[in-house]
Amino acid sequence: MEDQSIISALILGLIEGLTEFIPVSSTAHVLLAGHFLGFKSPGNTFAVLIQLGAILAILAVYIQKLLSIAVSLPSNPRSRHFVLAVLVAFLPAAIIGAIAHDYIKAVLFETPMLICIMLIVGGVVLLVVDRMTFTPRYTDVMDYPLSLALKIGFFQCLAMIPGTSRSGATIVGSLLMGTDKRSAAEFSFFLAMPTMLGAFVLDLYKNRNALSMDDGMLIGFGFIAAFIAALFVVRGLLDFVSKRGYAPFAWWRIGVGVVGLIALQVYK
DSSP states (O other): OOHHHHHHHHHHHHHHHHHTTTTTOHHHHHHHHHHHHTOOOGGGHHHHHTHHHHHHHHHHHHHHHHHHHHHHTTTOHHHHHHHHHHHHHHHHHHHHHHHHHHHHHHTGGGOHHHHHHHHHHHHHHHHHHHHSOOOOSBOOGGGOOHHHHHHHHHHHGGGGSTTSOHHHHHHHHHHHTTBOHHHHHHHHHHHHHHHHHHHHHHHHHHTTTTOOHHHHHHHHHHHHHHHHHHHHHHHHHHHHHHHHOSHHHHHHHHHHHHHHHHHHHHTO
16 A cells, blocks of 8 residues: 555545535545546545545534434434434435446546536535525424425435535525525534445445455545544534525535636646
8 A cells, every 4th residue: 555545545535524514515526636636446435435434523523412312212202203304304315326326436426527517506506595585494403394304305316416515405405495504504414424324334335345455444544534624514514604604615616616627628
């Protein structure tokens, strides 16, 4: 295992952690950075498997709330409703992701041009939605109706196209259906846990025979870097979007997409 590969894995892990929970598409950033760094991973597993580090960052930040919900499940209908809402929102991605997994990894993940275009398109959509005036009907993730959760789950499926952004799709969907910005981001956090864990398990199973010991070590480096970076993002994101909205992320997406398209033409 070369030192350059380790450095690339750490860089990509940091990118994953910094971008997973903001609506800029962590997969797009990791895949594009990996493309220009010349970083190769069997079946593009690296970009998926290091997401587990980001999942653990959510667990670390929300551990008290999650334990409280778990302990109160037998006696608290509100806690049971919240857990069911997250599972209902996860269901569309679980079904469609399992069916389309091979196509997504073999075709969409290997198309940098598509990734850049989706970054730009998603940025424009996010910018438009952020400037719209909504009257929120739902401000607490614990009270999201199951019908709303299911619709958010279908919006999340759009993120199977790399460059769309899982958090971006769920947040935009949530805002359009009457949530406020803070709870939209928070529900996206909780929905990420089963979604990313499911993607991790499926991808690891599908590529179990293709991964070597060196691949495992590089994934470990990326995993640790993603965990540390994601901790800072999860702790500060809710306050940031409450005050600043999503426009800064929209402009970032557009900028990265444009630069990516130019770089792809220059460095063919």
